[in-house]
Amino acid sequence: MTPINLPTSALQGVRVIEMGQLIAGPFAGKTLADFGAEVIKIEAPGSGDPLRNWRLIQDGTSVWWQVQSRNKRSIALDLRSAEGQDIARQLIKEADVLIENFRPGTLEGWGMGYEQLSEINPGLVMLRISGYGQTGPYRDLPGFGAIGEAMGGLRHLTGEPGRVPVRCGISIGDTLAALHGTIGVLMALYHRQAHGGRGQVIDVALHEAVFNVMESLIPEYSAFGAVREAAGSALPGIAPxxxxxxxxxxxxxxxxxxxxxxxxxxxxxxxxxxxxxxxxxxxxxxxxxxxxxxxxxxxxxxxxxxxxxxxxxxxxxxxxxxxxxxDIAEDPHYRARDMLLTQRTRDGHEVQVPGIVPKLMGTPGSLRTPAPKLGDDTDAVLREIGLTEEQIAALRARKVVA
Missing domain, CATH: 3.30.1540.10 (formyl-coa transferase, domain 3)
Structure with a gap:
């Protein structure tokens, strides 16, 4: 039997442009990057992704950032400027995937809707994550993961009966949206390869991603008029x-x-x-x-x-x-399955981070590079699309890049 020569990574050769910030879009980018995709993250000059400053900070950078942006490259680019948008189009022209989680209509306002982008890159797969989706009466409302959890039906079930609904402690609505988006990207890439090379849009709404995992919630209401209520730590209808x-x-x-x-x-x-x-x-x-x-x-x-x-x-x-x-940090099973990895940050610190899920036996994911500082890869990325040192310096002087 002839051996199959697999690439070292499952997504080797896939190029992703990430325009998202905070959690939902970037978590999808992280997942693709962990399995070998080249992810170029576009951030605003000066401020960058707000996640850089969320929760506990080490040497001016969130340790959460070290997980969310590992294996990515960072380019600081002003997308609100015409020049910045032109550079983004050049990057997207050569990309397989674009990830964005702006409010619906933002990219269209910049002349970068899917119709325009697909003209320069017909094979582009575009992941769009938003609070309520790209269509429908709520599309223009602001939406965060917590609101998606509420509208998706999850918050009503969390907590003790008769008490204030509680969150599960993490931004589960964002992460569920990211995982659904990642699945959509992989399906779209497969379809593109198998059926003619055309890309498509994946439209993920935060509340729909939550609703999709709500099990028997709606069938029970439909069949019996039963409204499932909070039950604390029990699993209603399953005993013990x-x-x-x-x-x-x-x-x-x-x-x-x-x-x-x-x-x-x-x-x-x-x-x-x-x-x-x-x-x-x-x-x-x-x-x-x-x-x-x-x-x-x-x-x-x-x-x-x-x-x-x-x-x-x-x-x-x-x-x-x-x-x-x-308990997790000291558990031998976590360590035996490489679910606790040691990562050296670009400031020289060592920090433990979660391992890579799922575990592919033939083309496993890997931790290749630490999370970038803001704009670490700006010059390199611009050179790759053909800009000269003089052009890059001029863009920096006009604060289009940083």
């Missing part, structure tokens, strides 16, 4: 699956498989429940979920987390503790 108090913390137990439930009840000394025919399937357990949860917590509350984990793992019952950042 909840968080249970221990002497020194909480564990999550998912004992909702029929045979798993029997093993769980045997382990906690409640064979009376495990052998009860009425609890032999999920429907029966859901009817008596309060009784089952009370029995489990009566057992866990008298034990330490470590002891509960040991006992239930031995019984092959899915169980886990609630990890903090310290």
């Amino acid at each position: 699956s909840n968080a249970y108090r221990c002497e020194d913390g909480y564990v999550l137990v998912a004992g909702n498989g029929d045979s798993i439930f029997k093993r769980l009840m045997s382990t906690i000394g409640r064979d009376d429940l495990g052998n009860d025919p009425a609890l032999g399937d999920n429907a029966g357990r859901v009817k008596r979920v309060a009784e089952i949860d009370a029995a489990i917590e009566a057992w866990t509350s008298q034990r330490r987390v470590a002891d509960v984990l040991e006992a239930l793992n031995a019984a092959r019952v899915p169980v886990g503790k609630v990890y903090t950042a310290r």
Whole structure:
């Protein structure tokens, strides 16, 4: 059998222009970059992407930036100037993918809508992420991930019953939009290769990305008029699956498989429940979920987390503790699967960053270059599109680039 010579990276040779900022667009760019795409990030001179200054700062730069912009190149370019837009068009002309998460209509106002860009680059794949999408009555409203989570139905389900809805602690709406956008880009690139070389637009709305993962929310309302409500740490309609108090913390137990439930009840000394025919399937357990949860917590509350984990793992019952950042950083399984990588920043610091997901066995992703400082690659990128040193100096003097 003739061996297949694979490229070193799955997306080697794919060029991406990233115009997005903050989370949704740049996370899509990060994902493509991790798997070998050349990602050129366009930032505003002077300020750059606001994410550079979000949360905890080390030597003037957010450590979050080190994750979000690894494997990318940065060009500081004023897109509000005609000259800057001309340079952007030259970059896009040679690109496979354009990522943008401006408010709908922004690029059209600059004469850079998809119709204009596809004239100079018919194969261009354009990922557009916005609050409400490129069409519809809400398209012009400002939208962030938190609003998408609310409109998508997620926020109504988070938190304890009867209390203020809470966020999950991260910008999950933005990240879900980015992942849907990344999938769209890969499908569009495949279609372009297989069916004639034409590109297309991928239109991702934040609330739609959230709504897409809301499971049975709408079918249940459609069929039964049921409006699903917040349920704290429980999983409504699935039993038992909840968080249970221990002497020194909480564990999550998912004992909702029929045979798993029997093993769980045997382990906690409640064979009376495990052998009860009425609890032999999920429907029966859901009817008596309060009784089952009370029995489990009566057992866990008298034990330490470590002891509960040991006992239930031995019984092959899915169980886990609630990890903090310290737990993750010290966990041997994370390290064994290369999910904690050490990255040296361009300021010379070493910082641990998340590993690369998913894991491709033939063409794995890699951490090739640290996140750039603002405009680190401006001159190099401009030379690559044919500008001379004199032209670059003149653009810098006019503050078109930096």
